[in-house]
Amino acid sequence: MTKEGFTDSFQLQNYFFRRVQTIVDKYHKKTNGWNEILKGGEINPNTLISAWQGINYGIESAKEVMKPL
Numbered sequence: 001m002t003k004e005g006f007t008d009s010f011q012l013q014n015y016f017f018r019r020v021q022t023i024v025d026k027y028h029k030k031t032n033g034w035n036e037i038l039k040g041g042e043i044n045p046n047t048l049i050s051a052w053q054g055i056n057y058g059i060e061s062a063k064e065v066m067k068p069l
Contacts, residue, residue, distance in 0.1 A: 014040025021047065035061050 006012050014037060021031045021044055032048040035057040051058035 008040075010036070010040035012040070013037065014043065018043065 001007075001012055004011075004015060006015065017031070017033060017037050017040075024031045025044070025046075030046060030048055031044070032050060033043075035049055035051040035053060037043060037047075038049065038061060049058075049061035051061050
C-alpha cells in the first residue's frame, strides 16, 4: 500500500480488481463485483455491479460507472 500511495484498504481492493479486470478483458469476458469496489476509485464502465446493500447502492453504482474515466 505504501508503494502505491494507498491510504485505505478500499484503494488496495480497487487496484487488485482493476488488475484482474485487465486479464478478464483480454478474454472478452465481463467482470462483476459487489458495490464496495466503487469505494476505492474508478473502474471500467463495462463492469457489472451487484448492489447487495439496497436500492440506493444500485443507483449510486449506476451513476459511478456512467462517469467518464
